Amino acid sequence: RDPIPGPLHARLTSLVIKYHEFTATRTSYIHSLHLRYGPVVRVAPNEVVFASAAAVKEIYCSNGSGYDKTEWYDLFKVYDRRTMFTILGKQEHAKRKRVLADRYANSNIMKGGVMDGIKGRARRFREICERGGREAVDLYIILHAYAFDCVTLHLFHPHSANSLTDPKDSEVMLEVTFDSSLQNRLLSHYSPLLHRLLNSLLSSLLNLKPRETPLADSFVLNTAAETNVSPFTLLHRLHHDLPSSSPDMPQIDKAAECLDHMAAGIDTTGDALCFLIWELSQPSSLPYQRKLQEELRSAGENTPVEKLEYLDAVVMEGLRMFPAIPMSLPRYCPPGGRVIDGHEIPGGTIVSCQAYSVQRLEQGGVFEEPDRFLPERWLDGDEEKDRERRRCFFAFSQGGRGCIGKHLALAEMKCLLREVYSNFTTLPGLKMTEKDMEMADLLVSSRPAGQRCLVRFEKLES
Numbered sequence: 001r002d003p004i005p006g007p008l009h010a011r012l013t014s015l016v017i018k019y020h021e022f023t024a025t026r027t028s029y030i031h032s033l034h035l036r037y038g039p040v041v042r043v044a045p046n047e048v049v050f051a052s053a054a055a056v057k058e059i060y061c062s063n064g065s066g067y068d069k070t071e072w073y074d075l076f077k078v079y080d081r082r083t084m085f086t087i088l089g090k091q092e093h094a095k096r097k098r099v100l101a102d103r104y105a106n107s108n109i110m111k112g113g114v115m116d117g118i119k120g121r122a123r124r125f126r127e128i129c130e131r132g133g134r135e136a137v138d139l140y141i142i143l144h145a146y147a148f149d150c151v152t153l154h155l156f157h158p159h160s161a162n163s164l165t166d167p168k169d170s171e172v173m174l175e176v177t178f179d180s181s182l183q184n185r186l187l188s189h190y191s192p193l194l195h196r197l198l199n200s201l202l203s204s205l206l207n208l209k210p211r212e213t214p215l216a217d218s219f220v221l222n223t224a225a226e227t228n229v230s231p232f233t234l235l236h237r238l239h240h241d242l243p244s245s246s247p248d249m250p251q252i253d254k255a256a257e258c259l260d261h262m263a264a265g266i267d268t269t270g271d272a273l274c275f276l277i278w279e280l281s282q283p284s285s286l287p288y289q290r291k292l293q294e295e296l297r298s299a300g301e302n303t304p305v306e307k308l309e310y311l312d313a314v315v316m317e318g319l320r321m322f323p324a325i326p327m328s329l330p331r332y333c334p335p336g337g338r339v340i341d342g343h344e345i346p347g348g349t350i351v352s353c354q355a356y357s358v359q360r361l362e363q364g365g366v367f368e369e370p371d372r373f374l375p376e377r378w379l380d381g382d383e384e385k386d387r388e389r390r391r392c393f394f395a396f397s398q399g400g401r402g403c404i405g406k407h408l409a410l411a412e413m414k415c416l417l418r419e420v421y422s423n424f425t426t427l428p429g430l431k432m433t434e435k436d437m438e439m440a441d442l443l444v445s446s447r448p449a450g451q452r453c454l455v456r457f458e459k460l461e462s
């Protein structure tokens, strides 16, 4: 008997899980298996998925940065180079991270240059919503534009993009946002030979195109060559203050890192905000919207965003229920095998956790009523429970390979929500269907299936 629970077919073949990858339903399929079999599930002969704090700690945090990544990450190479995100081994990763990490420290993000820039972009976002008048505004697109403008501010200022107002920059953002290369890329990963044989057929007959982003590629290649940039930017670090122990990086590696971080910062922050604003706009969430508006309006605009407790609870709850990277993050169980959450797992097995399930299973009472949006759960004042909740908070992953852009993303989310809910009540657009906001998987992130999110803005009285 297989000591790991799961459906019978998972012991025999990986075809079923691959079918769900190709149909963009892997996350919800795995979640349904967790609901049926519990927090440990075999999904393929050589692959096991976990959904517990103990497994998160072992897989992602043991020895600092957890187990090594699998070749799955080859799918994300940029200009054919490995970036911090795609480096598989720990030592190599630690070296690259030493070069990049300081610009993502909270102290750098909270500095005037970054925060003022983010606030300016949040104001621009608000003005666009305001101009919508009584008409619903498609937030899916402008939230991506906002995230694009903010992340390029942090990477390249003063050469950042301005896609909220400039149609040329908007084209670059749309190219990255409306990606439909999932099936083509999966095929190239699982069967390079079949991919070579079928590539033109896939593109021309089935419209399953490879990922092609020529505008974004050349925007980054050109911009990353600029040396006259603000000291808070990542590019300044790469051109002018690499740590003395690090050799200079070839220009193509600098550009690859920048493109990678740019891509990592658009859909994630954009979609996290999109799902959250959509949830807040539902009639059942109006009481939470009211509380948020009260906190923001009574604090006034000079209170730093990180001091706003209810805003923090709303953001945490949004990222808990709708993590922008809800999917499992695959790692190899190290040679010799390990015991993960009480289960003996042989070396070489692909193991992972997915944020969607870690944060939506009951977890022994850590998240009661896990499918309910309830910001108050983060404010219950129970320190022990709070520690437990944070051990189960996996939206940014955990350990040394967790999200380096976390502080930037949180600052962007909070500044934008402050602009919106200090000024408006948001309501769902009437033309939206339930299907529009269902989750559709991409490679690691997922997005609203309809790729639109129509929201109405009602001005609050001043």
Ligand code: HEM
Pocket (backbone or CB within 6 Å): 084, 085, 086, 097, 151, 260, 261, 262, 264, 265, 266, 268, 269, 272, 323, 324, 325, 329, 394, 395, 396, 397, 400, 401, 402, 403, 404, 405, 406, 408, 409, 444
């Ligand atoms: C709400 C927004 C965001 C979420 C939920 C998020 C989530 C994550 C997660 C779960 C990982 C781990 C991925 C893995 O192990 O495969 C990750 C890694 C990463 N994220 Fe984010 N992210 C967000 C925003 C950003 C932003 C704004 C940036 C950059 C400007 C960024 C840059 C990165 C990079 C470079 C990595 C790779 C880190 C490494 O391997 O050491 N992310 N992110």
